[in-house]
Amino acid sequence: MKYLAQAAVAAGLAGALGVQPALAETAKIGFVTTLTTPAAVIGNDMKNAVDLAMEHLGSKAGDTDLEVIFADDGFAPETGKQATDKLVKQDDVDFVAGYIWSHVLLASRKSVLDAGKFLISANAGPSQMAGKLCDENFFSTSWQNDQTPMAMGEVLNQQGVKSLYIMAPNYAAGKDMVEGVERTYKGEIKGKDLTKWGADAQLDFSAELAKAKASGAEGIFVFYPGAAGGAFIKQYDQAGLSETLPLYSVFTVDAISLPKLQQADFKAVLGSRTTQEWDPTLDNEANKKFVADFKAKYGTYPSYYAAQSYDAIMLIASAIEAVGGDMSNKDGIRAAMKSADYESVRGKYTYGNNNFPIENFYLREVVTDADGTWTTKVVSTVYKDHQDSYAAECPLK
Amino acid sequence: MDVSLLIIQTLNGLQLGLLLFLVASGLTLVFGILDFVNLAHAALYMVGAFICATLTYALGNFIYAVIVSLPITAAVGFVVERFVARPLYARGHLDQVLATFGLILVFETLAHMIWGPAGIAVPLPPALDGQTLLPGAIEIPTFRLVIIGAGLAAAGGLFWLVNYTRLGMLIRAGASNRTMVGALGINIQLLFSLVFALGAALAGLAGMLIAPITEASIGMGNSIIITAFVVIIVGGIGSMKGAFIAALLIGLIDTLGRSFLDDLFGLFMSSDAAENAAPAVSAMLIYIIMAGVLAFRPQGLFPPKVR
Numbered sequence: 296m297k298y299l300a301q302a303a304v305a306a307g308l309a310g311a312l313g314v315q316p317a318l319a320e321t322a323k324i325g326f327v328t329t330l331t332t333p334a335a336v337i338g339n340d341m342k343n344a345v346d347l348a349m350e351h352l353g354s355k356a357g358d359t360d361l362e363v364i365f366a367d368d369g370f371a372p373e374t375g376k377q378a379t380d381k382l383v384k385q386d387d388v389d390f391v392a393g394y395i396w397s398h399v400l401l402a403s404r405k406s407v408l409d410a411g412k413f414l415i416s417a418n419a420g421p422s423q424m425a426g427k428l429c430d431e432n433f434f435s436t437s438w439q440n441d442q443t444p445m446a447m448g449e450v451l452n453q454q455g456v457k458s459l460y461i462m463a464p465n466y467a468a469g470k471d472m473v474e475g476v477e478r479t480y481k482g483e484i485k486g487k488d489l490t491k492w493g494a495d496a497q498l499d500f501s502a503e504l505a506k507a508k509a510s511g512a513e514g515i516f517v518f519y520p521g522a523a524g525g526a527f528i529k530q531y532d533q534a535g536l537s538e539t540l541p542l543y544s545v546f547t548v549d550a551i552s553l554p555k556l557q558q559a560d561f562k563a564v565l566g567s568r569t570t571q572e573w574d575p576t577l578d579n580e581a582n583k584k585f586v587a588d589f590k591a592k593y594g595t596y597p598s599y600y601a602a603q604s605y606d607a608i609m610l611i612a613s614a615i616e617a618v619g620g621d622m623s624n625k626d627g628i629r630a631a632m633k634s635a636d637y638e639s640v641r642g643k644y645t646y647g648n649n650n651f652p653i654e655n656f657y658l659r660e661v662v663t664d665a666d667g668t669w670t671t672k673v674v675s676t677v678y679k680d681h682q683d684s685y686a687a688e689c690p691l692k
Numbered sequence: 693m694d695v696s697l698l699i700i701q702t703l704n705g706l707q708l709g710l711l712l713f714l715v716a717s718g719l720t721l722v723f724g725i726l727d728f729v730n731l732a733h734a735a736l737y738m739v740g741a742f743i744c745a746t747l748t749y750a751l752g753n754f755i756y757a758v759i760v761s762l763p764i765t766a767a768v769g770f771v772v773e774r775f776v777a778r779p780l781y782a783r784g785h786l787d788q789v790l791a792t793f794g795l796i797l798v799f800e801t802l803a804h805m806i807w808g809p810a811g812i813a814v815p816l817p818p819a820l821d822g823q824t825l826l827p828g829a830i831e832i833p834t835f836r837l838v839i840i841g842a843g844l845a846a847a848g849g850l851f852w853l854v855n856y857t858r859l860g861m862l863i864r865a866g867a868s869n870r871t872m873v874g875a876l877g878i879n880i881q882l883l884f885s886l887v888f889a890l891g892a893a894l895a896g897l898a899g900m901l902i903a904p905i906t907e908a909s910i911g912m913g914n915s916i917i918i919t920a921f922v923v924i925i926v927g928g929i930g931s932m933k934g935a936f937i938a939a940l941l942i943g944l945i946d947t948l949g950r951s952f953l954d955d956l957f958g959l960f961m962s963s964d965a966a967e968n969a970a971p972a973v974s975a976m977l978i979y980i981i982m983a984g985v986l987a988f989r990p991q992g993l994f995p996p997k998v999r
Contacts, residue, residue, distance in 0.1 A: 333909040335809040465971045488950075489971040495915030498906040501704040501836065502951045509697040522811055526906040529813065533833040533905070535823040555907070559813035 321360040322615050322622055324608070325382030327375060327393040327403065328417075330367035332494050333522040336551055337395050337600050338367070341417065343593050344601035348608035351588070356612035359620030363608070364388060368399045370494045375399035379406045389622050390415060392607045395520075395600065397421035397440060397467035408432055413628065417607040418600055420651065421467050422474070426688030429649040432625075434632050436606040436639075437599075438572050439651050439683035440468050441475030443545045444518065446570040446656040446677040448479030451514065451543060458483040460512040460540070462503055462527075464492035464519065472518040472545060478684065485510040498526045504534045517544045525552040532563040542567050548661055550575075550598035550670070557669040565669065567661050572654050573602045573641045576672045581638035596670050602640050613637035645680075649689035653682045696830050701951045702944065707836050709943025710843025714898035715916055716923040716935045717850060718891025724930025724996060725867040726884050728777055729785050731792040733895050733920070734913030735799035736772075740765040740896025741908035742803055745812040754816055758900050762893050769892020773885045781884075800910050811909030820904075839901050846897060847936055854932060863887060867930070867996070919946075922982045928992025938993060942978050949974035 326345055328338035345363055354361050364386050368375030375396070382388050383406055391407045392415040394400040400419040407414040413432050416424075420439040424430075451459065459482055463469035469489060477484065486506060491497040507515050515536070519527045524547035531542060548569050556564050575586045575596050585605055589597040597605075610632055617631035618624040633646050644654040656678040659671040715737060722730050743764055747757035776795055780788050815821075816835055824834045854860040865873045866883055874880040899913070906912065923942050927934025954970035961969070985993065 332911050333809075333811055335910075336811065339809055465975075487967060489967075490950075491971070491975045494911065495918065499708065499902070501707065501833075502701055502947045505697060505700045505704060506951055509694055509700075522907065522909055525811075525813055529907075530833075530905060533816075533821060533823075533835060535831070535833070555810065555813040559815040561813070561815075 320358070320620065321362055322356065322390070322611075322620065323386060323388040324361065324363045324611055325366060325379070325386060325388040325391040325393075326363050326604075327366045327368050327378050327382070327391060327399070328604075329370050329395055330365065332370040334370045334395070337521050337598070340551060340598050340601045341393065341395070341604040344589065344597060344604040345608055347585070347589055347592060348605045348612075351584075352608070352612050357616035357620060359615050361608075361612065361615070368394075368396070368403075370396065370399075372396075372398045372402035376402045376406060379403035383407055383410045383412060388412065390611050392611065393417050393604070394419045397471065400424070401467060404428070404430075404433065411625070413611075413632070415607045415611060415632075417604040419468065420471075420683075422471050422685050423467075425649050425651050425683050426685035429689035429691055431629060431650070431691060434610065434646070434650045435652060436610055437603045437652075438654070439685060440471030441478065441685075442656060442678075442681060442683050443570050443572070444472045444475030444516070445479045445684075446658070446681070447516065447543055447545050448476045448481075449677055450568070450570060450658055451476075451516070452479070452481050456482060456514045456541075456543075458485050458512045458514075459543075460485050460507040460510050460515045461487040462500070462507070462515065462517045462519075463489055464496065464523070465489035466492045469518060476516055476545075480516075482513075485512040496523060498523055500527055500530050501534075504530060504536065507540060508534065508536060512540065514541045514543055517542065517547055519544070520546045520549075521551060524548065525555050528552065528556060528564050529559075529561060532561050537563045544569050545571075546599075548671075549600075550596040551600070553661070553669045553671075554595055565661050565663070568674065569659050569671070570656055570677055571599055571659055571671075572652075572656050573599045574657055574659050574671055574673045577641060577657075579638075579640070579642045582640040582642075585640045596668070606637075606639050606641070609637045609639070610635065647682050647686045648691050649683070649686045650691070651683050651686065653680050655679055656681055696828055697951075699828070699830055700832055701947055703832055703836065703840065705944035705947035706940065707839045707843070707943070708947055709940035710840055710847070711898050711902060712916070712919055712923050712943055713936055713939035714843060714846055714894045714901075715920040716927070716939050717847075717932060718894040719917075719920050720924045720927070720930055720932060720935045721863075721887055722891045723924070724932075725863055725887055726777070726781065728781060729788045729792065730777070730891075731789060731917065732772065732776075732795035732799065733792075733891065734917035735796045736765060736769055736892045737895040737899040737913040737916060738803060738908070738910065739768055739799060739899070740893075741814075741899035741903040741912060742807055742812065743896070744900040745814045745903055745908040746807070748814050754814060754820070754904060758897070761900055762897060765896030766889040766893040768896075769889040770885055772892070773888035777888060778881070778884075796913075803910050807908075807910075809910065811907045812903075813907045814903040816904045835904060842897070842901060846894065850894075850932065859883075859886070919978065922978050924992075925982055926985045926993060928995035931992065931994045931996040934992055934994030934996075942981070945981065946974070946978055949977045953977075 328341045330338045366378035390413045395418045397419040416435045425439040488503045614628045614631035618627035644652045658674045660674045744757045744761040823831045923938045927938030953974045957966035
């Protein structure tokens, strides 16, 4: 009985504290990414960027202390949802950010949004969440999946590629990517393969590459993020396709795969082109500082995953600062995030009605930098202030 | 249908099948002779790939690296048998599954600590890195042919070892009646250690051969071990001949399914539906076959004579 009374007093005290927002001095951010399986190489890059953002902020947003709790999604929707549930219920975080994979984000969104918390995607941009499933408390610091391949489709048109073979993994984002390139590409599509994905993803593409070669297409479009990208490029190189079937990729050749490809000296990748909303060479102060400090701290170029994760933390910090650390002021936080009033490493952008960025997309080329490291540089701007195609389906204003 | 494409895909299927055989043969040896379920076989596959990747950079050549890595992987298998497997022979299969699953986690964490999470790409020497032109204007990556050759050589060596050598005779005798073999003065413990090490070396070889195609990465064994179990179930647990035929069968079915199923489906459904259904069905194909075998011939297609 005594304990019960004590518990009641404690609960009462906690309740009393809860209604005084000025005392909520720590804002908690849950960050869900992949920290096991071969895809952990992406998750580590994102975690590094988050750590760097916290270092740049001094772990503070204005006067409010920031705390980040990392969680592993194991590259599987069910594990990702469990990790998200734990962050929301047990750790009682204010924001849940991260998410590499569209199927993981789709599985986890309800846990966050139903609890009235804010959800920030630092990578995944499934079409559903840009359209019918959009939510006032969901923001993206990346893109909608279709946008990057749409930009690639435009590039293919400009370069006069008349026929195309398409390969992508068989999951939510893979389908979005295929849809994106098909939406803008005007030539003939000779064939298409969707391959098995997940923790036991298919990494041997012998059968698909033989089909692509036999199809007589003038180019091959692929989407293979993370470790699969390196595997694909090696096999593409070993099959001797670089002359007959030029490679056009999205999210495949990046700061994750390039160091390994350089170590093994796969020169076929030099000169290959991809589209992206960000690049380490983008000329703005925030980006210069981010890239220089990232390289100094971790010894590699940051990937776009890192850039988007850095932006996610900066966006959250800007919103917390705007409301003076009053975490109960949901409307204030929402409005501050919607204004995107922070120094994004991609430069200024705005939010559309569905809370996806309206931003530029660039064509990038793989080059050797002054130190001999393989990286990318911007060749041209494909889209200026581009909005995704699903915004109209979103009921938000 | 294009005949040369069919030939290329058949070769691709053969290559996948032989890789599967390398993994499945070790699994079926250890299960058939030692009556031990070894999930950690997947970890030995990964260990082989990582050791070979490291040595490729250290020695400067993939071929030397493979030659040096094989005995190292066998030694790892020997140690695992001595300290993990041996105390578990008397226990039930469930205990063995639990212990060897734990062993996978241990190996993966060790690999994470030693080599980091990123995985290692393995470069090939220039002679193996190109393409080979076969009769009929069929071009295929040279390294795929190397895998086929290495797989066939390993399979041949294994058949010779098991059927025509004294060691093979003892292995077969040990599988039939281990107490009797022990009573005849044969060191059965050492025999088991050797079998286990041999299985480890075979799994390691498969890992080494796949590393230049994909890469050495943590968790790489988890997908192939599942397929390898499908192979030994279809072939008949403990049967080397069954493992060989089933591995080729599964490799061919998987590859040809991925290649031609959408064309096949396109004959009787809309191209959109075929495009969506084909990847799903081709991913299921080998499990459908396993289910069929379990339903109609649960002992497998080629069960060993003595069990």
